[in-house]
Amino acid sequence: GQNIDQPTEMTATEGAIVQINCTYQTSGFNGLFWYQQHAGEAPTFLSYNVLDGLEEKGRFSSFLSRSKGYSYLLLKELQMKDSASYLCAAMDSNYQLIWGAGTKLIIKP
Amino acid sequence: IAGITQAPTSQILAAGRRMTLRCTQDMRHNAMYWYRQDLGLGLRLIHYSNTAGTTGKGEVPDGYSVSRANTDDFPLTLASAVPSQTSVYFCASSDSGDFTTDTQYFGPGTRLTVL
Numbered sequence: 001g002q003n004i005d006q007p008t009e010m011t012a013t014e015g016a017i018v019q020i021n022c023t024y025q026t027s028g029f030n031g032l033f034w035y036q037q038h039a040g041e042a043p044t045f046l047s048y049n050v051l052d053g054l055e056e057k058g059r060f061s062s063f064l065s066r067s068k069g070y071s072y073l074l075l076k077e078l079q080m081k082d083s084a085s086y087l088c089a090a091m092d093s094n095y096q097l098i099w100g101a102g103t104k105l106i107i108k109p
Numbered sequence: 110i111a112g113i114t115q116a117p118t119s120q121i122l123a124a125g126r127r128m129t130l131r132c133t134q135d136m137r138h139n140a141m142y143w144y145r146q147d148l149g150l151g152l153r154l155i156h157y158s159n160t161a162g163t164t165g166k167g168e169v170p171d172g173y174s175v176s177r178a179n180t181d182d183f184p185l186t187l188a189s190a191v192p193s194q195t196s197v198y199f200c201a202s203s204d205s206g207d208f209t210t211d212t213q214y215f216g217p218g219t220r221l222t223v224l
Contacts, residue, residue: 004151030210031210033212041217041218042199042215042216042217042218043152043199043215044215045212045213045214048210048212050210087151087152089151089152091210095209095210096154096157096167097152097154097213098151099151099152099153100151101149101150101151102151
């Protein structure tokens with residue numbers, strides 16, 4: 001079956017760095033997406049990886065290892081506004097997204 | 110402002126009633142999607158449409174129907190609501206249709222409670 005695993009909740013301190021991991025098992029693979037979702041709001045796109053390696057976009061970076069079925073989202077210089085859920089989603093061979101349950105990130109001052 | 114709108118924002122519905130959730134986008138995107146989001150679970154695809162006039166079933170289509178008469182609108186209908194359909198419903202769209210890795214953009218969601 002198809003499956004996405006990511007931690008349910010993480011806590012970090014303002015100004016610090018946090019890494020949110022995601023492992024996936026899909027029928028075929030057409031890329032890995034990360035979305036941010038603040039409580040009560042819509043998911044918003046953060047990043048897309050289809051090749052192995054690190055993609056950096058400001059304070060956020062995303063890494064992919066296709067051979068390991070593994071990705072992570074790295075958030076640097078954490079701000080209070082980064083408190084949100086982070087959703088990992090893998091695209092399968094039918095170009096449909098398989099979503100993880102999300103990681104709730106709590107930022108403490 | 111370009112984007113996706115959904116209506117209503119929230120709704121409490123008696124079991125057995127019919128309900129249509131509305132979704133409209135003004136980005137001229139070809140593909141549209143309906144998801145439900147439940148606590149502890151990932152987003153689950155209900156139905157999708159790769160282009161106007163076509164629709165397809167997602168992971169959890171039972172009890173739901175959709176139509177795509179034009180590019181902009183993609184309504185989701187619950188013919189006879191049941192309590193297990195209590196959820197937050199998100200509509201999304203992406204630029205291209207079939208076989209695309211295009212980013213999906215989400216509407217603000219509809220919180221539906223079926224009693």
